[in-house]
Amino acid sequence: MSANVAILKTTLSITKNKNTNILVLMKLTISQSIFLSLLFFCILFSCKKMEVEKKAIPQVHWMSPLKAMEFSKGENIEVEALFKFTSNIHSITVSLTSPESNLNLELHTVQVNNRATTVQFVFIIDSNISEKQLQLNAKIISDAGTNNFKRTLNISKDSIANSIELVKILKNEYGKFVIQKLTTNLSPASSPRTFDYEFQSCVSINKNLYISTKQTGGLIKVNSNLEPAILLQNTFRTYPFIRAMAVYESGTYATTSTPSNQLIGYNNLDREIVRSELQMDISEEILPIGDIIYSIERPTNGGSFIIANYNQRTGGYISSQNVTRLTAEAHLFDFGNKKQVYFLHNVARNVQIERFSQNENNISIIDIMEGICLNQKPLKVSDSEVVIPMRNQLYLFTKDHIRNEIFTSNEVIIAVRLNTAKNRLALLTSASIVILDYPSFREISKTNNIMNVVDIQFID
Numbered sequence: 295m296s297a298n299v300a301i302l303k304t305t306l307s308i309t310k311n312k313n314t315n316i317l318v319l320m321k322l323t324i325s326q327s328i329f330l331s332l333l334f335f336c337i338l339f340s341c342k343k344m345e346v347e348k349k350a351i352p353q354v355h356w357m358s359p360l361k362a363m364e365f366s367k368g369e370n371i372e373v374e375a376l377f378k379f380t381s382n383i384h385s386i387t388v389s390l391t392s393p394e395s396n397l398n399l400e401l402h403t404v405q406v407n408n409r410a411t412t413v414q415f416v417f418i419i420d421s422n423i424s425e426k427q428l429q430l431n432a433k434i435i436s437d438a439g440t441n442n443f444k445r446t447l448n449i450s451k452d453s454i455a456n457s458i459e460l461v462k463i464l465k466n467e468y469g470k471f472v473i474q475k476l477t478t479n480l481s482p483a484s485s486p487r488t489f490d491y492e493f494q495s496c497v498s499i500n501k502n503l504y505i506s507t508k509q510t511g512g513l514i515k516v517n518s519n520l521e522p523a524i525l526l527q528n529t530f531r532t533y534p535f536i537r538a539m540a541v542y543e544s545g546t547y548a549t550t551s552t553p554s555n556q557l558i559g560y561n562n563l564d565r566e567i568v569r570s571e572l573q574m575d576i577s578e579e580i581l582p583i584g585d586i587i588y589s590i591e592r593p594t595n596g597g598s599f600i601i602a603n604y605n606q607r608t609g610g611y612i613s614s615q616n617v618t619r620l621t622a623e624a625h626l627f628d629f630g631n632k633k634q635v636y637f638l639h640n641v642a643r644n645v646q647i648e649r650f651s652q653n654e655n656n657i658s659i660i661d662i663m664e665g666i667c668l669n670q671k672p673l674k675v676s677d678s679e680v681v682i683p684m685r686n687q688l689y690l691f692t693k694d695h696i697r698n699e700i701f702t703s704n705e706v707i708i709a710v711r712l713n714t715a716k717n718r719l720a721l722l723t724s725a726s727i728v729i730l731d732y733p734s735f736r737e738i739s740k741t742n743n744i745m746n747v748v749d750i751q752f753i754d
Contacts, residue, residue, distance in 0.1 A: 352379035352434050354443040359430075364448040368478075369419050371447070373402070373430065378410045381437040386413055388432050390479070391444075392425040399479055401430075401739070416736050418478040425449060459483065459518075460711075460720055461503065462727065463749040465493060472746075473503070473520055475753075480727060480741040487520040494534065498751040499541040500562055506536035506548065513539075513548050515564060518753055525564055526550070538589075540671075542582035542606075549577035549589065557589065557604060570609030573602045581626035581635060581671070582606055588635045588650075590617070590624050599624075601635065601650050601657075615650055617657060625670065629693040630677030636660070638667055638682065645684070647691070660695055673712040681719075683710040701735050713752045722750045 357374040365371060377383055383406045390399040402415045419428070428447040433440060460480070464472040471493035474486040491511035497504050503516040504525075513526035513536055528535040532552040539548045544562035549555075555575055559568040574591035578599075581588045587604045591614075602614040617624075624639040633652045638645055645663040650656075665684045672691070673681040681700070682689040688701040688710065705723035712719050712732065719732040727750060729738045 350380055351438055351441050352377055352383060352436055354432060354434075356445050359445065359447060362446055362448060364450050365419055366450050367419050367423060370416055371419060372414075372416050374412065374414045375432065375445075376410070376412050377406070377432070377434060379434075379436050379438070380409070382407055382409060383411065383434060383436045385435045386411070386432060388413065388415075388430055390417070391429045391431045393427060393429065394425045397423075397425065397428070399481060401479075402737070414736075416731055416738055418738060419447075419449065420477040420479050420481070422477055422483055423449065459752070459754040460727075460729065461751050461753055462722075462744075462747045463493060463496060463505075463751070464746040465748050466746070469508075471748075473516065475520070476727075478729070478739060480729065480739045480743075484520075489514075489516075489522060493748060494536065495539060496749050496751055497539045497541050497546070498753055499546060500544060501753050503751055503753065504539060504541070504546050504548075506539060508533050508535070512536065523564065525560060526558065538577050538580045540580045540582060545582070547580055547582060547587065549580055551576045557587065557609065559587075559606070559609075568606065568609040570604050570611065573611060573614055574600060578623050579626050579637070579671075581628060583628045583630070583635065584632035586612070586632045588626055590620070590626065590637065601637075603652075613652075615655070615657060617648075617650075619646070619648070619657075619659075623669070625667070625672065627672040627674065627680050629680075638672070640666055645682075661691075661697060663689065663697065668707065668709065670709060673710060675712070675714060681710070681712065683707060700733070701730075709749060711750055711752055713754070716754070718752070720750050720752065722747060 355376040358372050377386055385405050387403045388401050390401055391397055401417050402413065404413060426449050428449060430445040432443045460476045462474050462476060466472050466488060469492040470488055470490055472486045472488050475483040477483045491507035492509060494506045494508050501518040505514045505516060507514060509531045510528060512524055512528035515523045515525055530553050535550055537549045537551045545559055547559045549557050555572040557570045557572060558566060561567045572591055575594040577589045577591045579590040585606045587606050589602045590599055591602055592599045599617040599620040600614045601617055603612045604610060605612060620639060622639055624637040626635055626637045628635055634649060636647060636649045638647045643666065645665055645667045646659060647661040648657055649660050668683040670683060675681060678693045680691050682691050685706055686703050687699050690698050690700045703723060705725045707721060707723050709722040717732045719730045721728045726740055726742050727744055728740045730736065731738055
């Protein structure tokens with residue numbers, strides 16, 4: 295009722311005096327004018343602000359490397375830069391370029407979607423470069439568009455001996471394989487070389503590759519110049535001929551299964567130093583420790599496995615132990631004690647670690663890990679630590695039986711190689727080859743060019 299009365303009073307006052315009507319209309323007109331003016335200025339200010347932001351560019355503060363620093367070939371370069379902008383930065387890509395050539399190598403890419411971020415990574419100047427000046431080019435994609443910022447690196451004539459050389463091994467058609475040497479930045483270091491054999495497996499030591507092949511060939515040594523020499527000829531064209539390989543200090547060891555079941559070792563001059571008859575038909579895995587060579591063996595009819603051990607100098611058989619829980623291929627590793635050898639194997643989507651102790655004359659379960667281990671030996675870091683490669687993780691396992699996850703990959707891991715002398719780790723995954731610093735796991739270089747790649751190895 296009171297609301298109706300208020301409306302009535304207002305109506306009466308308006309109709310009672312025409313001047314009042316004019317006054318109300320004037321007030322409405324002035325209010326609308328002020329509102330429209332404010333709206334106009336807001337739109338104008340917003341447009342000006344957008345125009346200013348379009349003209350603005352991101353800011354880059356290079357913390358490392360310092361301006362116009364000089365570096366040697368093969369040197370580690372730590373890159374650290376702060377990127378800021380008044381609106382969103384979408385992505386940053388840092389590439390290595392040169393004003394002297396068409397060099398353009400992508401080093402690091404990060405998705406940001408923020409107004410500020412810091413980029414940190416490490417790369418190595420390839421020892422084979424000829425350019426005297428390089429540039430780090432940071433390409434920033436933001437709301438303002440694309441901007442490029444450069445940092446110049448001067449390259450001295452000197453070269454330091456910490457350059458990494460990796461090789462990738464590719465399967466070729468018609469039963470052949472190809473070896474391609476790669477620089478630290480994972481670009482081709484030289485022309486690839488094709489070998490007229492079918493690749494099976496590979497180990498590396500002393501800048502040499504030792505490759506087992508199927509049917510033709512046998513055990514082939516490939517030196518750092520990619521020149522081959524057959525150490526053990528597969529004259530009967532049997533498959534598989536080489537069943538297992540291992541390296542120790544300066545020696546290389548292999549086992550054959552057909553037509554003879556033997557353990558054979560070569561020194562660094564490729565001279566045969568030991569030859570021994572196996573206790574069973576097939577040796578699936580071997581591992582030298584001190585003056586002993588351990589071998590996981592089984593009969594061809596699929597019977598029980600044993601762990602046999604042989605004298606490394608004479609090849610003489612010492613003893614063996616039944617491995618009752620082992621039903622599939624296992625991988626041996628050690629912590630420098632020749633009286634104890636460890637092995638791991640897959641059991642129902644778990645990885646089981648067991649230890650054979652000669653002093654106790656038994657085999658005991660040490661640990662069970664969820665997941666699937668790779669078809670390779672654990673990587674020995676020292677006499678107290680090994681790295682266990684899994685399909686998506688790496689674990690550090692110690693002689694005190696402490697296990698820690700140290701790396702996770704979104705890609706399926708196929709092979710892992712470790713260069714302990716230079717603290718480098720190389721991964722071959724389902725989508726890339728990556729070189730990482732170890733143990734920080736900072737990415738040094740990466741390539742997605744992995745078509746037909748079946749293995750990677752360090753050869754430096």
